[in-house]
Amino acid sequence: MxxxxxxxxxxxxxxxxxxxxxxxxxxxxxxxxxxxxxxxxxxxxxxxxxxxxxxxxxxxxxxxxxxxxxxxxxxxxxxxxxxxxxxxxxxxxxxxxxxxxxxxxxxxxxxxxxxxxxxxxxxxxxxxxxxxxxxxxxxxxxxxxxxxxxxxxxxxxxxxxxxxxxxxxxxxxxxxxxxxxxxxxxxxxxxxxxxxxxGGGPAPAPAPATGTAGAAVLAYVREQIDAIVAYDPAVRRDLPDAVHKMRVATRRLRSAFKTYRKVLDRNVTDPIGDELKWLAGELGVARDEEVLQERLAARLDALPDTLRLGPVHARLRVRGISRAEEARRTALAALDSDRHLALLDRLAALLADPPLRKAAAHDAPEVLARAALKDFDRLARRIDRALTLDPGPDRDLALHEARKAAKRARYAGEAARPTLGKPAKRFTRRVKDVQSCLGDHQDGVVTREALRDLAVQAHAAGESAFTWGVLYGREAAAGEARQRELPELWERASAPEIRAALSH
Structure with missing residues (x-):
């Protein structure tokens, strides 16, 4: 041992x-x-x-x-x-x-x-x-x-x-x-x-090229690949936040492949992106459950004693333990699989022989700014569509799709920061505010589904479902509040000066 x-x-x-x-x-x-x-x-x-x-x-x-x-x-x-x-x-x-x-x-x-x-x-x-x-x-x-x-x-x-x-x-x-x-x-x-x-240590890493779009994108790609490799043992050791950080690295890398398709050949990166999506999904079982359990516990603790009826804390603990164990088994099985090993091999091969396209030789500022603004326009279309829908499941789904687009635009801004400096930092911060709002709304949607399941289980066991109903109502109200905040956050993020600074 x-x-x-x-x-x-x-x-x-x-x-x-x-x-x-x-x-x-x-x-x-x-x-x-x-x-x-x-x-x-x-x-x-x-x-x-x-x-x-x-x-x-x-x-x-x-x-x-x-x-x-x-x-x-x-x-x-x-x-x-x-x-x-x-x-x-x-x-x-x-x-x-x-x-x-x-x-x-x-x-x-x-x-x-x-x-x-x-x-x-x-x-x-x-x-x-x-x-x-x-x-x-x-x-x-x-x-x-x-x-x-x-x-x-x-x-x-x-x-x-x-x-x-x-x-x-x-x-x-x-x-x-x-x-x-x-x-x-x-x-x-x-x-x-x-x-x-x-007799000498390991061969020194080659000095990275600078100035071109290919050099800038590959530096970001290498950073995410290094993170995936480094967080693998951290996840196995069950270190705090390790699953989240490894999952974020897979998402950033997959997003970069999509954002910079004019720099990296998608015939090579698309299949790798599919495998990154699989890995993020396997890790996501553990991360999503961790976030959900923390949110449920915080909401329950915030209730007055008079609104906590029945063995609600015990039921929540049992749910958390059983699901956390299952989620961890899923994550470890993925890391131990031949599929994960094959993905690591492909990532190493990509760095050894990058599939660069013609745009990789162009100046980095122009290419990275154009790519970030393209992702931002994609986000704008999804936000506009979501805001035209009436509240309900269709709007919730549209907001979730907008959240994904916001995350991709944010990652594009992060990748551009070493090249574009303060304009990219400001762009990223504004988009992150939008993403956080959309993310909290989506977390609320998932939390309401879990609360409904808990209420059904409590009722079937002869317990009061009152507390879970109260929490459901509070989550619904919080979701409506976040939706009311969105237009103002979006107006700040889409201000003309933000786009102008990034493109210059």
């Missing part, structure tokens, strides 16, 4: 390998306890082309020390990683292999580097004897196992923050070390340094 630890640490060049630097006098540190010296033997794994290292991931099998086993480190922020640990087995545990799937795809991971380390450890304690940080002086010998036979040796200092300790401790230690002439290392990890000094 694997466990996860948030690793917050800083690394420094060791200027003197004969002894641990003086650690007395660090602000907030009352005592320094010698934990002795340990020998560590770690074999690092990667694909032959070092895909994990290219994405700053580390996979190792380590013996020695108190945490022997398999360790997978995933970047969170500079100096912060999540370390996922699994027991010491001969082969890679399946739980870790699944977390690597979106990056390695069909490739096997193989041993690439072996590190032998002599670690001299000190614990930094506060006045109550509570651990603040672990200070280590590591003497390292590296041996390249694949991609060359080089060797290297160095010493470094590593300071890792204890669980629940304040990061100010690391600042105090760093200040103390700098006064002693010890400075941060340039290498982000032992593996990165070992690769660099024993």
């Amino acid at each position: 694997e466990d996860t630890k948030r690793e917050i640490e800083r690394k420094y060049e060791a200027t003197d390998t004969s002894a641990v630097p003086d650690l007395t006098g660090i602000r907030g540190v009352a005592a320094v306890r010698d934990e002795g010296v340990m020998a560590l033997d770690a074999v690092y794994y990667d694909t032959p082309d070092l895909r994990l290292a290219a994405d700053s991931l580390t996979l190792r099998r380590r013996t020695g020390g108190s945490d022997a086993g398999w360790h997978l480190k995933l970047p969170v922020a500079p100096g912060i990683r999540d370390e996922i640990r699994a027991p010491l087995t001969e082969t890679l545990p399946p739980s870790l292999a699944r977390l690597l799937r979106s990056r390695v795809r069909h490739e096997d991971v193989v041993p690439v580097v072996r590190l032998h380390s002599r670690r001299d450890v000190r614990h930094l304690l506060d006045e109550n004897g509570t651990l603040l940080a672990e200070f280590s002086l590591d003497t390292v010998r590296a041996e390249r196992l694949a991609g060359g036979g080089g060797q290297a040796a160095w010493s470094e200092i590593e300071v890792e923050l204890a669980d629940d300790a304040d990061e100010a401790v690391l600042d105090a230690v760093e200040k103390h070390l700098k006064k002693a002439g010890v400075h941060p290392t340039d290498s982000p990890s032992k593996l990165a340094r070992a690769l660099a000094e024993t």
Whole structure:
């Protein structure tokens, strides 16, 4: 069974390998306890082309020390990683292999580097004897196992923050070390340094082209593909908002394929777009249920006690648990499928050999502005149609279609921001206001359907359906209010100066 630890640490060049630097006098540190010296033997794994290292991931099998086993480190922020640990087995545990799937795809991971380390450890304690940080002086010998036979040796200092300790401790230690002439290392990890000094690390990404529409669109496309790959393990780990962010990336990418059909050949992108739609749909089961459950709970909590009749909270919890479990199974089945793996292969192939059309060579500002305005005109047609309909199911459906168009126009604005700057930012903000209004209205439509189902279930169980009826009425009133807001929001979004600024 694997466990996860948030690793917050800083690394420094060791200027003197004969002894641990003086650690007395660090602000907030009352005592320094010698934990002795340990020998560590770690074999690092990667694909032959070092895909994990290219994405700053580390996979190792380590013996020695108190945490022997398999360790997978995933970047969170500079100096912060999540370390996922699994027991010491001969082969890679399946739980870790699944977390690597979106990056390695069909490739096997193989041993690439072996590190032998002599670690001299000190614990930094506060006045109550509570651990603040672990200070280590590591003497390292590296041996390249694949991609060359080089060797290297160095010493470094590593300071890792204890669980629940304040990061100010690391600042105090760093200040103390700098006064002693010890400075941060340039290498982000032992593996990165070992690769660099024993035969070279992963091939650097080619410098992106600039100025053309193709370069601008491909930069946006790459950003979304990278997000899909990165959020795959986050969804598997059930991290907060991971499903939502991965789903948004699939939608942005699919939208970009449609918006920039004059830049990217649709004969290539349309089939990929169909697969992105499938993936978003499979992920959407979990995300839509999460949003709906949160909305229902908030509406229920906002009611006075006198309007909450029967076991309404219990019924809502049961509904949420059963549906959330089913939705998560659906999402994980999609990520584990051959279909998802084939989609990742196609996305990688698209980046390796982009299907650019003639318009890709044109200046980016003109092409991106024209594409965004075209999507905006599409939104205008749908808004105008929806506002001509009488309230009811037909209008609800038309507003939902307008919401989809608003989302596509917003994504077009976002993609254009690096090129067009403030005009695209303003355009995006105004369209987002419209999209939010339409989205809240659609959420209300879905919520009313769920409330009706809850009322039917309560009645069938002999419970009062009164509370669900009250909430249904409130949702209907909220939906009408959102519809009344729409014309003003749309007038602001469609102001002539917004279009004029974007097209110049």
